[in-house]
Amino acid sequence: xxxxxxxxxxxxxxxxxxxxxxxxxxxxxxxxxxxxxxxxxxxxxxxxxxxxxxxxxxxxxxxxxxxxxxxxxxxxxx
Amino acid sequence: xxxxxxxxxxxxxxxxxxxxxxxxxxxxxxxxxxxxxxxxxxxxxxxxxxxxxxxxxxxxxxxxxxxxxxxxxxxxxxxxxxxxxxxxxxxxxxxxxxxxxxxxxxxxxxxxxxxxxxxxxxxxxxxxxxxxxxxxxxxxxxxxxxxxxxxxxxxxxxxxxxxxxxxxxxxxxxxxxxxxxxxxxxxxxxxxxxxxxxxxxxxxxxxxxxxxxxxxxx
Numbered sequence: 162x163x164x165x166x167x168x169x170x171x172x173x174x175x176x177x178x179x180x181x182x183x184x185x186x187x188x189x190x191x192x193x194x195x196x197x198x199x200x201x202x203x204x205x206x207x208x209x210x211x212x213x214x215x216x217x218x219x220x221x222x223x224x225x226x227x228x229x230x231x232x233x234x235x236x237x238x239x
Numbered sequence: 240x241x242x243x244x245x246x247x248x249x250x251x252x253x254x255x256x257x258x259x260x261x262x263x264x265x266x267x268x269x270x271x272x273x274x275x276x277x278x279x280x281x282x283x284x285x286x287x288x289x290x291x292x293x294x295x296x297x298x299x300x301x302x303x304x305x306x307x308x309x310x311x312x313x314x315x316x317x318x319x320x321x322x323x324x325x326x327x328x329x330x331x332x333x334x335x336x337x338x339x340x341x342x343x344x345x346x347x348x349x350x351x352x353x354x355x356x357x358x359x360x361x362x363x364x365x366x367x368x369x370x371x372x373x374x375x376x377x378x379x380x381x382x383x384x385x386x387x388x389x390x391x392x393x394x395x396x397x398x399x400x401x402x403x404x405x406x407x408x409x410x411x412x413x414x415x416x417x418x419x420x421x422x423x424x425x426x427x428x429x430x431x432x433x434x435x436x437x438x439x440x441x442x443x444x445x446x447x448x449x450x451x452x453x454x455x456x457x
Binding site for chain 1: 247281286289290293305306307308309312321322329343407408411443447450452456457
């Protein structure tokens with residue numbers, strides 16, 4: 162039987178940079194920190210946190226995907 | 240002109256890099272802003288520039304709450320007014336991170352999270368199951384970390400755990416570490432890394448407390 166296995170992919174260890182600077186950069190600067198957009202309010206853990214997560218993802222993805230400058234006002238409102 | 244927000248401080252600083260200035264939101268809450276390019280493309284260079292400004296401010300000021308990349312407006316007043324309703328949260332957040340830095344541990348290898356437990360007991364409808372899954376996703380537990388990380392956790396003021404990006408790391412562990420404990424925390428983290436136990440741990444350098452801003456503001 163012909164070996165149809167795919168070529169071996171690099172492991173995370175192979176592609177991980179020697180330091181974590183870029184990872185930290187993406188993790189912290191793009192996904193952490195205080196946001197000002199929207200009137201995101203959470204009272205109790207649970208449902209409201211879902212809204213918060215959706216807002217955060219929406220903002221970051223919008224910038225990454227379109228790259229069209231500052232997001233429109235109110236984009237992150239729930 | 241477009242203004243970018245970089246950090247929240249608890250007082251107007253004595254000195255800032257020349258391109259930045261501080262605006263008091265209310266007593267005890269000060270916003271550091273600076274001119275920004277009109278476009279907010281999240282290129283690595285732009286993120287690095289934002290990070291370097293935050294680090295520069297953090298190097299001379301404590302406590303500090305870093306602002307996420309992309310917080311910008313046409314006027315400073317617009318940024319200030321968006322923060323004003325939440326100054327109480329910001330004040331509490333500043334107290335929380337006073338005299339502390341963030342250290343990030345990236346765990347590659349190590350145990351996987353166990354599968355979700357089967358529903359049991361009363362109230363096991365789809366809504367409840369969904370909320371329980373959300374709660375587990377927001378507060379994941381690493382099997383064995385409670386015991387393995389005990390000595391390291393003794394040097395941390397707070398700990399937060401997130402699932403990582405499976406292409407890079409399995410878990411991310413954030414510690415909020417008091418400055419005077421940073422050396423001891425690092426030494427213990429090195430010991431933990433050397434002991435291994437099948438875990439591969441990448442220890443980050445101390446950074447501003449990005450992961451410890453108030454949850455309500457993230």
